[in-house]
Amino acid sequence: MKLANLDGRAAVLTAQGAVDVESASDGRFPSHPDAALRHLAEIRDWVGAAGPRADPASALAALEADPSRLGPPVTAPGQIFAVGLNYLDHSTETGLVVPDAPLVFTKFPSSLAGPGDDIPLPTPTCDWEIELVLVVAEGGRDIPPSKALDHIAGFCVGQDISERAAQMAGATPQFSLAKSHRAFIPIGPWLTTPDELDGPHDLRLTCTLDGETVQSGHTRDMIFDIPALISHLSGVCELRPADLIFTGTPAGAGFSRTPARYLTPGSVLRSTIDGLGTLANTCV
Ligand code: ZN
Numbered sequence: 001m002k003l004a005n006l007d008g009r010a011a012v013l014t015a016q017g018a019v020d021v022e023s024a025s026d027g028r029f030p031s032h033p034d035a036a037l038r039h040l041a042e043i044r045d046w047v048g049a050a051g052p053r054a055d056p057a058s059a060l061a062a063l064e065a066d067p068s069r070l071g072p073p074v075t076a077p078g079q080i081f082a083v084g085l086n087y088l089d090h091s092t093e094t095g096l097v098v099p100d101a102p103l104v105f106t107k108f109p110s111s112l113a114g115p116g117d118d119i120p121l122p123t124p125t126c127d128w129e130i131e132l133v134l135v136v137a138e139g140g141r142d143i144p145p146s147k148a149l150d151h152i153a154g155f156c157v158g159q160d161i162s163e164r165a166a167q168m169a170g171a172t173p174q175f176s177l178a179k180s181h182r183a184f185i186p187i188g189p190w191l192t193t194p195d196e197l198d199g200p201h202d203l204r205l206t207c208t209l210d211g212e213t214v215q216s217g218h219t220r221d222m223i224f225d226i227p228a229l230i231s232h233l234s235g236v237c238e239l240r241p242a243d244l245i246f247t248g249t250p251a252g253a254g255f256s257r258t259p260a261r262y263l264t265p266g267s268v269l270r271s272t273i274d275g276l277g278t279l280a281n282t283c284v
Contacts, residue, residue, distance in 0.1 A: 086248025115188030217250025
């Protein structure tokens with residue numbers, strides 16, 4: 001199932017169009033995307049059984065072509081975890097030491113943005129990082145790797161936009177603030193539930209800048225896989241419903257190139273994960 005934030009309301013996307021979850025269920029389910037997330041299984045059963053009428057004006061293809069009505073599929077997560085250096089090729093290109101435990105930082109939720117939103121560039125040294133994003137379903141502490149996938153509500157595409165000058169300044173890197181400027185967390189285009197995929201480690205990630213492919217990777221190449229990340233994080237923090245986990249980026253970020261390359265006003269960043277959709281964000 002694909003659950004979107006369409007005009008600020010939870011909507012199931014089908015080939016025939018969008019189903020507004022609250023109105024089509026006569027109020028059985030909430031309209032807020034974050035609240036609807038708590039009823040994913042019930043909503044899926046209801047869509048399958050009731051076959052609610054879809055709005056053909058919001059067909060999937062139309063929303064793919066123009067994501068401007070889509071907001072972030074999760075709007076106010078309590079926690080956003082992000083993992084640095086989680087692909088060997090990216091770890092190597094940065095010249096940083098390959099970590100022997102996940103390198104975790106946060107991105108602050110006020111910088112969330114939708115799949116078609118503009119990204120204002122605060123400096124000339126802002127960079128791209130396409131990532132697979134997990135949305136937590138049932139949370140918990142000390143989740144063993146064998147149970148980790150049961151705690152995932154779904155997946156979406158994310159960009160971990162990064163202001164490299166501040167990130168790398170000083171003796172100790174400043175990841176969290178440098179990655180939390182306005183609209184530095186576009187996610188979407190919608191949440192895709194796990195049953196639609198062959199698994200989260202069988203996904204190709206592609207990021208293009210003005211049509212040129214700048215990142216091309218595969219989720220099978222993560223250093224710490226998704227069960228390991230969920231187990232590690234929940235061993236410290238209680239995971240809660242609708243928390244987000246950014247799982248790291250493959251090679252091709254701009255700052256590790258020679259010469260370094262950054263986002264410029266007017267450039268269009270397209271971020272695609274097969275089976276999950278595409279973000280199309282214009283830098284301003
Ligand atoms: Zn990242």
